[in-house]
Amino acid sequence: MYRYDEYDQAIVDARVAEFRDQVARRLNNEISEEAFKPLRLMNGLYLQLHAYMLRVAIPYGTLDSRQLRMLAHIARRYDRGYGHFTTRQNIQYNWIKLEETPDLLADLASVEMHAFQTSGNCIRNISSDQFAAAAADEIADPRPYAELLRQWSTLHPEFSFLPRKFKIAVTGSATDRAAIQLHDIGLQLVHGPGGEIGLKVLVGGGMGRTPMLAHVIREFLPVADYLGYMEAILRVYNRHGRRDNIYKARIKILVNDLGPAEFAAQVEAEWAQLKPLGLDPPPSELARIAAHFAPPVLAADAPVDIDLSNPEFANWVAVNTHPHKVPGHAIVTISLKAPGEIPGDASADQMDLIADLAQAHAGDEIRVTHAQNLVLPHVRRDALFTIWQALHAAGLATANLDRASDIISCPGLDYCTLANARSIPIAQKLAVRLARQEADLGELKIKISGCINGCGHHHAGHVGILGVDRKGEENYQLLLGGSGAEDASLARILGPGFDEDGIVAAVDKVIGRYMTLRAGPDERFLDTYRRVGAEPFKEAVYG
Amino acid sequence: MPRLLTGNRLETGDVIWWTGDGWSLHLNDAVAVDDGGEALIAQFSPQERINDLALIDVDPAPGGWRPRTTRERVRAVGPSVRPDFALPSLPVDAI
Numbered sequence: 296m297y298r299y300d301e302y303d304q305a306i307v308d309a310r311v312a313e314f315r316d317q318v319a320r321r322l323n324n325e326i327s328e329e330a331f332k333p334l335r336l337m338n339g340l341y342l343q344l345h346a347y348m349l350r351v352a353i354p355y356g357t358l359d360s361r362q363l364r365m366l367a368h369i370a371r372r373y374d375r376g377y378g379h380f381t382t383r384q385n386i387q388y389n390w391i392k393l394e395e396t397p398d399l400l401a402d403l404a405s406v407e408m409h410a411f412q413t414s415g416n417c418i419r420n421i422s423s424d425q426f427a428a429a430a431a432d433e434i435a436d437p438r439p440y441a442e443l444l445r446q447w448s449t450l451h452p453e454f455s456f457l458p459r460k461f462k463i464a465v466t467g468s469a470t471d472r473a474a475i476q477l478h479d480i481g482l483q484l485v486h487g488p489g490g491e492i493g494l495k496v497l498v499g500g501g502m503g504r505t506p507m508l509a510h511v512i513r514e515f516l517p518v519a520d521y522l523g524y525m526e527a528i529l530r531v532y533n534r535h536g537r538r539d540n541i542y543k544a545r546i547k548i549l550v551n552d553l554g555p556a557e558f559a560a561q562v563e564a565e566w567a568q569l570k571p572l573g574l575d576p577p578p579s580e581l582a583r584i585a586a587h588f589a590p591p592v593l594a595a596d597a598p599v600d601i602d603l604s605n606p607e608f609a610n611w612v613a614v615n616t617h618p619h620k621v622p623g624h625a626i627v628t629i630s631l632k633a634p635g636e637i638p639g640d641a642s643a644d645q646m647d648l649i650a651d652l653a654q655a656h657a658g659d660e661i662r663v664t665h666a667q668n669l670v671l672p673h674v675r676r677d678a679l680f681t682i683w684q685a686l687h688a689a690g691l692a693t694a695n696l697d698r699a700s701d702i703i704s705c706p707g708l709d710y711c712t713l714a715n716a717r718s719i720p721i722a723q724k725l726a727v728r729l730a731r732q733e734a735d736l737g738e739l740k741i742k743i744s745g746c747i748n749g750c751g752h753h754h755a756g757h758v759g760i761l762g763v764d765r766k767g768e769e770n771y772q773l774l775l776g777g778s779g780a781e782d783a784s785l786a787r788i789l790g791p792g793f794d795e796d797g798i799v800a801a802v803d804k805v806i807g808r809y810m811t812l813r814a815g816p817d818e819r820f821l822d823t824y825r826r827v828g829a830e831p832f833k834e835a836v837y838g
Numbered sequence: 839m840p841r842l843l844t845g846n847r848l849e850t851g852d853v854i855w856w857t858g859d860g861w862s863l864h865l866n867d868a869v870a871v872d873d874g875g876e877a878l879i880a881q882f883s884p885q886e887r888i889n890d891l892a893l894i895d896v897d898p899a900p901g902g903w904r905p906r907t908t909r910e911r912v913r914a915v916g917p918s919v920r921p922d923f924a925l926p927s928l929p930v931d932a933i
Contacts (some may be wrong), residue, residue: 321848322848322849324885324886324887327886328848328886328889342846342851342889342890343851344853344909344912344913345851345852345853345913345916345917346846346850346851346852347850347851375923389917391851392849392850392851393848393849393850393851394849394850637919637920708908708909708912709912709917709918709919709920710917714909716908717908717912717918717919719917719919720918720919723919767906767907767908767909768907768908769908
């Protein structure tokens with residue numbers, strides 16, 4: 296785990312003090328709401344439908360038990376006893392009071408956390424692979440690279456007022472668990488011709504109103520140069536990105552307008568100008584950061600075989616754990632998607648329990664996934680039963696990872712001022728309806744957004760649902776064929792939309808048709824869709 | 839069509855409704871402001887104590903009002919998925 300140095304802590308403490316003063320002045324009417332609003336947004340504080348919402352950054356989705364306990368404390372002390380883990384590995388609190396926010400932020404700062412750059416047209420939280428440092432298939436831990444990006448992008452004076460918000464994801468594996476093709480910049484650690492580690496650079500991906508997959512603009516970038524190269528990308532975007540139209544301001548529009556080759560050429564030219572300035576830190580700095588991420592020492596002789604005679608436990612192990620790179624260990628995904636519950640929500644008590652389990656059994660680490668689940672990355676297999684029992688007692692042992700009831704859902708119109716329709720009730724109904732058959736369905740990723748901004752990643756869903764407004768009433772479009780993984784694709788709208796009951800029935804029909812079309816039990820819905828196209832599903836839904 | 843004046847309290851973000859002589863958390867305490875709504879917004883805006891002042895369309899309903907849009911019904915009651923937090927403005931299942 297990275298620990299703040301005196302510079303990191305000083306920056307965060309100063310920001311808390313500054314915001315405390317700004318809040319006091321606003322409450323005393325010394326500054327107007329018009330002047331104050333951008334200041335509170337810079338500190339992650341939105342005004343939503345029912346109250347203020349605070350979005351707290353969780354860099355690359357990594358927490359230790361001390362930090363998760365603080366998130367639980369904040370849920371109890373300042374909210375209504377729960378938090379919502381988001382699709383960018385952050386956490387949101389829905390019932391925050393402005394007058395209490397400075398104290399909340401001071402509590403957060405005491406565990407090296409903050410909420411700034413979780414809003415606004417700046418570089419947002421750097422996201423990463425939730426299996427980092429544990430996955431057997433990774434080249435190297437991506438988080439040191441993400442941490443250096445975090446430090447570089449924090450309060451970067453040149454990039455605090457970009458044309459639009461900017462999201463970066465970093466992964467160390469060819470198996471993409473970080474959706475790098477759907478970010479403004481996606482970075483993938485790769486080997487060079489000599490076996491050295493470098494980065495493949497993708498630019499211009501994104502969801503929202505104009506979904507696009509990213510383009511590779513460099514197949515191999517030496518590690519020593521990557522920060523300067525990021526600076527060059529951001530400079531080209533900052534210079535040429537559109538500021539006249541909010542809907543055309545993301546970097547994907549610029550890359551698309553210029554063409555990836557021309558965009559890459561401009562980045563290379565900018566980089567050539569920057570390189571002599573020596574912006575990149577010395578290798579020792581990256582090494583210093585990387586030392587913080589040394590994985591826990593795991594016993595190589597831990598037993599691989601464990602007692603799986605309890606069928607419910609055995610099923611959970613089969614569905615919700617992954618092989619660890621060290622034999623005798625596992626990566627545990629804790630589902631926050633019990634059918635009928637709110638996707639991504641966790642109570643303070645649940646957070647405390649998971650913190651306890653992480654401290655006792657998982658190298659004191661917890662990860663947040665972009666699919667709104669939590670992960671214990673370093674677990675001995677012979678501790679799995681103890682962990683499962685504790686999770687089971689807390690309603691956290693749902694065995695549904697990447698299955699039909701493991702639904703991504705934004706808060707939607709139940710909380711969000713931008714939303715046109717509710718997302719969560721659709722997720723709840725579908726999860727309850729599909730849970731019984733999901734073992735037979737295999738991998739099926741359903742993703743629901745309550746508006747075109749796409750926080751629920753509907754364009755990356757095998758089955759995507761988009762809530763829209765139709766004369767003040769909720770309506771839902773059905774999309775099929777998306778993926779946010781290494782086989783990324785954008786889902787396409789199947790046909791006219793539905794009301795709340797209609798969309799649930801329509802998904803049922805799509806799944807029913809899939810069951811008759813699939814080549815075998817191992818062919819995923821997505822593969823069947825890609826093989827047969829949309830027409831059979833259109834016929835099933837619309838007749 | 840009746841119109842109500844609503845906004846969010848600065849200090850807490852709470853949804854509040856104009857009652858004719860003050861503000862209430864409860865939709866059914868609200869009074870219709872109709873053509874006087876813009877004047878009230880002009881009166882309250884400079885005071886800078888209530889955010890996102892807005893006039894919304896409602897229909898009369900047993901015991902009070904029913905906002906015309908789903909968005910405003912959710913604002914009035916609370917998240918439909920957390921009935922434990924619901925205000926008694928409308929039945930949650932009537933959102």
